Amino acid sequence: MPRCYSFELWLWITQIERKFERFSREEDMEAVAGSRHFSTLSLSFSHNRTLRSSSATSVKLSSPSTNASLSSRNWFAKEVWGWVNSNSKGVAARRDSRGVVVRAEMFGQLTSGLETAWNKLKGEEVLSKENIVEPMRDIRRALLEADVSLPVVRRFVQSVSDQAVGVGVIRGVRPDQQLVKIVHDELVQLMGGEVSELVFAKSGPTVILLAGLQGVGKTTVCAKLANYFKKQGKSCMLVAGDVYRPAAIDQLSILGKQVDVPVYTAGTDVKPSDIAKQGLEEAKKKKIDVVIVDTAGRLQIDKTMMDELKEVKRALNPTEVLLVVDAMTGQEAAALVTTFNLEIGITGAILTKLDGDSRGGAALSVKEVSGKPIKLVGRGERMEDLEPFYPDRMAGRILGMGDVLSFVEKAQEVMRKEDAEELQKKIMSAKFDFNDFLKQTRTVAKMGSVSRVIGMIPGMGKVTPSQIRDAEKNLQNMEAMIEAMTPEEREKPELLAESPVRRKRVALDSGKTEQQVSQLVAQLFQMRVRMKNLMGVMESGSLPTLSNLEEALKAEEKAPPGTARRRKRSESRSVFVDSTSGRPTPRGFGSKS
Numbered sequence: 001m002p003r004c005y006s007f008e009l010w011l012w013i014t015q016i017e018r019k020f021e022r023f024s025r026e027e028d029m030e031a032v033a034g035s036r037h038f039s040t041l042s043l044s045f046s047h048n049r050t051l052r053s054s055s056a057t058s059v060k061l062s063s064p065s066t067n068a069s070l071s072s073r074n075w076f077a078k079e080v081w082g083w084v085n086s087n088s089k090g091v092a093a094r095r096d097s098r099g100v101v102v103r104a105e106m107f108g109q110l111t112s113g114l115e116t117a118w119n120k121l122k123g124e125e126v127l128s129k130e131n132i133v134e135p136m137r138d139i140r141r142a143l144l145e146a147d148v149s150l151p152v153v154r155r156f157v158q159s160v161s162d163q164a165v166g167v168g169v170i171r172g173v174r175p176d177q178q179l180v181k182i183v184h185d186e187l188v189q190l191m192g193g194e195v196s197e198l199v200f201a202k203s204g205p206t207v208i209l210l211a212g213l214q215g216v217g218k219t220t221v222c223a224k225l226a227n228y229f230k231k232q233g234k235s236c237m238l239v240a241g242d243v244y245r246p247a248a249i250d251q252l253s254i255l256g257k258q259v260d261v262p263v264y265t266a267g268t269d270v271k272p273s274d275i276a277k278q279g280l281e282e283a284k285k286k287k288i289d290v291v292i293v294d295t296a297g298r299l300q301i302d303k304t305m306m307d308e309l310k311e312v313k314r315a316l317n318p319t320e321v322l323l324v325v326d327a328m329t330g331q332e333a334a335a336l337v338t339t340f341n342l343e344i345g346i347t348g349a350i351l352t353k354l355d356g357d358s359r360g361g362a363a364l365s366v367k368e369v370s371g372k373p374i375k376l377v378g379r380g381e382r383m384e385d386l387e388p389f390y391p392d393r394m395a396g397r398i399l400g401m402g403d404v405l406s407f408v409e410k411a412q413e414v415m416r417k418e419d420a421e422e423l424q425k426k427i428m429s430a431k432f433d434f435n436d437f438l439k440q441t442r443t444v445a446k447m448g449s450v451s452r453v454i455g456m457i458p459g460m461g462k463v464t465p466s467q468i469r470d471a472e473k474n475l476q477n478m479e480a481m482i483e484a485m486t487p488e489e490r491e492k493p494e495l496l497a498e499s500p501v502r503r504k505r506v507a508l509d510s511g512k513t514e515q516q517v518s519q520l521v522a523q524l525f526q527m528r529v530r531m532k533n534l535m536g537v538m539e540s541g542s543l544p545t546l547s548n549l550e551e552a553l554k555a556e557e558k559a560p561p562g563t564a565r566r567r568k569r570s571e572s573r574s575v576f577v578d579s580t581s582g583r584p585t586p587r588g589f590g591s592k593s
């Protein structure tokens with residue numbers, strides 16, 4: 001992984017954020033994101049990279065009624081699309097040792113399965129009953145392999161086929177793109193269409209009762225939810241109602257401390273329904289806005305569990321009853337939601353572990369099978385890793401388009417505007433130092449794991465899991481070396497560039513080699529030049545691409561052993577001359593230290 005990876009990411013985030021800021025009203029942004037216009041543009045990118053000039057045609061075709069009022073929004077969509085377009089070099093996949101297609105993205109197998117379907121339509125003039133037979137077979141296969149339930153697949157395929165045959169010729173839009181669009185819209189419908197918001201009580205505390213089988217992530221979700229509400233300015237209280245696993249009470253108390261919300265516990269000798277009642281009373285006294293009640297899980301559904309849940313539900317009269325299900329269980333999750341709904345009556349589901357090796361069956365089947373919406377999704381073990389379930393964004397991800405909106409929202413959560421502006425000044429004057437480097441690396445890290453951040457970026461499917469692991473390791477190594485530098489060295493990287501003794505000391509203190517330290521220093525100077533150039537491009541109004549990141553990844557993979565060092569040395573020398581313009585090149589840097 002190129003060492004400047006997170007820096008480029010940072011710059012890209014900053015720039016995208018600024019584009020968003022220009023839409024002063026939030027509704028504007030949502031309108032852009034939600035407009036068919038945007039989705040057509042997004043759809044176009046991965047399937048026709050030469051469509052850039054004809055994008056306006058497809059906009060008109062897809063949103064005739066809104067076209068006139070969208071001029072400023074069009075600009076935004078075009079900007080994003082331009083970026084997306086320049087980064088998309090087709091949906092990437094690699095094969096593992098058994099020849100199985102592997103991707104870095106979520107639902108990778110489903111995405112490549114669907115791509116096989118579009119590819120069958122390349123060269124066709126129009127969608128017809130005959131030429132969609134094969135692609136529809138591929139779509140069916142892809143969905144079944146993703147563990148979507150059979151009746152759902154049948155209905156889906158039928159509906160897509162009907163629409164595909166009736167669509168006719170649309171000027172400027174190829175048949176494969178038309179099919180992608182139909183599948184996209186159908187996927188959105190399948191997953192519930194609109195985002196299903198959590199309901200809040202009109203008076204008194206909002207009570208959320210969580211249920212689910214053992215190990216699905218209930219206790220973790222309790223704390224994640226509290227964290228989520230806290231960010232919205234609501235006060236929360238957790239109630240430990242799992243009396244069968246004493247460790248669950250401790251776990252909830254620890255997580256409660258972590259997110260800084262009170263936890264009501266009454267040990268394991270009190271009935272769960274009584275604990276729930278007492279907890280609710282306590283919350284009312286403290287004027288808490290949201291009470292979240294954890295309950296016991298079982299390995300499988302049994303009568304005792306259901307009876308107990310019914311009792312707790314009666315005692316609480318909750319605003320929301322949410323079933324927590326594990327995305328890895330595929331269509332089984334949908335069956336569970338149905339059963340729990342019939343037995344106790346639920347208001348929706350929370351799908352956890354979407355960051356794992358989920359094939360997509362759960363996300364695609366829950367609403368259609370049970371009639372109950374997925375309200376939130378968990379994408380990791382950290383407290384921040386819980387977000388609303390947006391069917392359209394999920395469809396975008398399944399089709400390999402990334403999820404720009406979630407990416408920007410995450411960035412906005414972790415980034416301080418002043419920091420970004422300060423950093424930009426430093427970049428423009430080629431003055432950013434190791435402190436800035438550390439700061440921005442940590443900011444990007446706050447958005448989630450590297451794989452998660454990359455998964456949200458369209459066209460980044462080329463980055464394989466092993467490259468991501470390498471990147472994470474590299475970032476750790478860099479942090480260790482920077483931490484071993486003195487404050488003065490961090491501020492003035494020239495000191496290290498000029499002194500082999502200093503580099504040797506940093507290497508010793510950080511447990512890395514002198515060569516690694518030299519490389520890091522060289523990279524900082526390289527970055528100064530590259531980032532300054534990049535800022536120049538961005539100032540002129542266009543968004544930077546991350547394609548050079550992918551190129552660098554490929555180059556690094558292909559470089560024969562022993563060449564990297566030599567290449568880096570010569571690069572670092574030339575970079576020094578550029579970046580320090582006027583200042584003498586530090587002698588001996590990169591040579592024997």
Ligand SMILES: Nc1nc2c(ncn2[C@@H]2O[C@H](COP(=O)(O)OP(=O)(O)OP(=O)(O)O)[C@@H](O)[C@H]2O)c(=O)[nH]1
Binds near residue numbers: 214220352381
């Ligand atoms: N990767 C990932 N792990 C998760 C997610 N949510 C929960 N986990 C992990 O799943 C494991 C089980 O989570 P718990 O919250 O203890 O599950 P539970 O449903 O309360 O389990 P019981 O109390 O035994 O019923 C923990 O290691 C969590 O960190 C998620 O969204 N992604």
